[in-house]
Amino acid sequence: MKKKLLSVVLAASMMLSLAACGDKPADTQSQSTDTQSTTTTTTTTTDSTPAATETTGPDARGMQDGKFVETRHITVELYDRNVDGGTEAGNNAWTQWIQQQMLERYNVEVEFVTVSRWQESDDINNLLASQTAPDICYTYNYGAIQTYANMGGVIDLAPLLEENKDLVPSMFDWLGDELVYQDLDPSAGTLWAIEGKRNEICRINTFVRKDWLDTLGLKEPTNKAEFEEMLVAFRDNADTLLGADASKMVPLSISYDVGWRAATLIESFMDPNITDKEYYVNGYDDRKFTENGTKEAIRLLNKWYNDGLIWKDFAEHSGGDDTTEDDMIKAGFVGAFIHNYDYPFRNGKDSINATLAAQYGDNAKFVAINCFEDKNGGYTKYSYSNSGDRKVFFPATNDEPIASLCYLEFMSQPETVEFLQIGEEGVIHTVDAATGAIVIQAPDDAHHDWYQNSGKNIDMTINCNGLRLSDPDLTTLSLAFSYSDVDPEDVKNAIKAASLDAKVPGSPSVGDIAAETEGTDLAGKRDQTYDKAVVASVADFDAVWDQGMKEYLEAGGQAIMDERQAAWEATYSGDMLP
């Protein structure tokens, strides 16, 4: 009997799986108009003119008193950073709050589609290709959006905004016409994406171990020569500084992403009087690869590398492995590094400075310094531009563009952003008694669901990057207090250091550059050249650099620069932005 029963069960399961497989093709075919909805099946998509017979009924958009008459359903992209000790990216107190607010205000159901933060473009590419991309997408890479648009995958926002401008007053208030229409193509009149705005523009800093300087009786270096002397002192005094771990000494640590991890050094070699035009023409590569002066900066790094002042194995830990280096820094083996202006303060108790303090006492910490002088003796570096952060676009599969605009409006309102950034008092922030500043703190266990998976919920405030409280003065005051478990004075100092002689890049609006979608793996070629040039022998440096640069330019880098130059000359008369 057993055998018979088993065979019946097996056969039944075969049939079932056969049926399931048979269903699939038909299913995907009918999906072309249907957006991805796994959780909600009750909502039916309606035409834009429901119940048109009523006299005082809804307008042509299906809205009455600024609210949809019938519930709409939209899907929104959300980065998943897979935070250790965090909450589920797409389902936590914050996302639920957004969902509830959108339902109350607009009668719009919001469903979050999470994509990996570190592979966002791969994920979005796949979702677009399978026609299941979320209705509202965002990415840092405009070239990618342009590629999608060329393939007919993106909604032109220009006519949509024209017809529905009255729905998005807060968005225009926050971004201004200039930013909303920054990507408008002057000739075609198309607008594929809306740029976001940065409210904090500090970008990079050079950090050194304060306690090491003290132990060795050194002053904070103020120029390249002193910085090099300091690195040499770290190297030569490894026994004093690290004792038994002396062999693990790394005076200066960089990663495979040299263009970023040596940014202050590279930018100090650039001409401080560079024209806006030259900056723009070379501006496709955000690691300053083709700028005048970059080669000399890397030559200096190459010398340091060959002198044993830089982490020997940096290039062998490539792509995606940030932990090895972070762990090394947190373990206290590293003397200096260049990174995001606030890097040692990120992640509360797990931050670099908090980890060092826990092991070696409060004096053990990284402080921001300025030590790479430019040719005029200043500390030229580039901050972020206020305009242009993440770019929001609607894929062509979005059949709720108006409801999606409502979401952008909601996300642009100051109260929304303020709540997402600082939450309720006592939960994730307190008010500093002396100054009145907002002090961000990690939520306690009872409120763990209010944990912010990204700093200040940056992944949710899709067109705002950086602290933005309703009161601008309070925003400035609170900046230094927006990191938990670190000394606000160190943050203040870092902001000051990152702002000294920092230039804000201009935002020219010259239309799409077609060549930017053509090049193959330019970023990869750049990183390979940077890495190989740093580890080359001093004698080989020129050959390695020139060969890498040649390949980069041939693979499309030159075409981009040429087209950028032509576009600039067609738009502006001089070399500087008006």
Place this chain on the structure above:
Amino acid sequence: MAKEKANPVPKKKINKSYIKRYWQLYALLLLPLIYLAVFKYLPMRYIVLAFKEYKLNTPLGDMPWANVKGQTDIWKYFKTAFGNADFRRALWNTVKLNLLDLICGFPAPIIFALILNEIRLKRFKKVVQTIAYMPHFLSWVIIASLCTQLFAQTDGMVNSLITKMGGENIPFLSDPAHWVATYVGAGVWQSFGWGSIIYLAAIAGINMELYEAAAVDGAGRFKKMWHITLPGIKPTIVVLLIMNLGYIMGGGFERPYAMRNNLVMEVAEVISTFVYKVGIQQLKISLTTAVGLFQSVVGLFFLLTANTISRKLGERGIW
């Protein structure tokens, strides 16, 4: 139960009743067949993308044929591929790494199986076998990080040992030639144990009387190995060799992708990683479909040629 078992099978209607009797087994075969149909055959219709301009949200039939400024040129993406220095390098690297894999990796499991077969201590043999199989179950991501931990230039365990003993650092991962050796070595290490299973099975099928007869004639261990064991597993070796030749243009994605770094990209970029980088990351679907099609056609050519040669030489082919 007994009644069912006694059910007699008429010999002449063997086909029909055979299926009737063993329908459960055929039912079991359905699932793999469905898998092949859904994941291997259905997607094949998208091969046509290699000759078309890929568009989002457009049915396959409505996508226009590949064209240069309106001039239809269905070979456009093949021309683009071969005009691309990155692709040519990836192609060359693929062939080079796969050939090296074949030369070093193919004999390893055979030698291992021969050695294992000579071990008389059963328990020891079992332990060795199990340990040798284990790497097969590790993903390449893990093996790659193991390699970094072991072979990194200064922090790596192996180099630390070498320097402690007064030797020079060996750039296992940062020098292109050394990296290729590390890559091939890791491949052999990962697969030789698992690959030996099929040879051990073949060895087990050899008639023991042959060995006894050889022993009577005075053959030693090596003579027996050379004249009995090896010829006994020759058909298996040939079939596997043919199948491996079919992969000469293919190869996995995980292994090169996980093991490479920026310093060795010139030898580490292979077709699969190129397709990922250009096709998935930059959404150049038509170009990479063309590359994939080219890869498959060359693979098929190798397979057919090897099969024909093998049959001409009097061995069994794979069909």
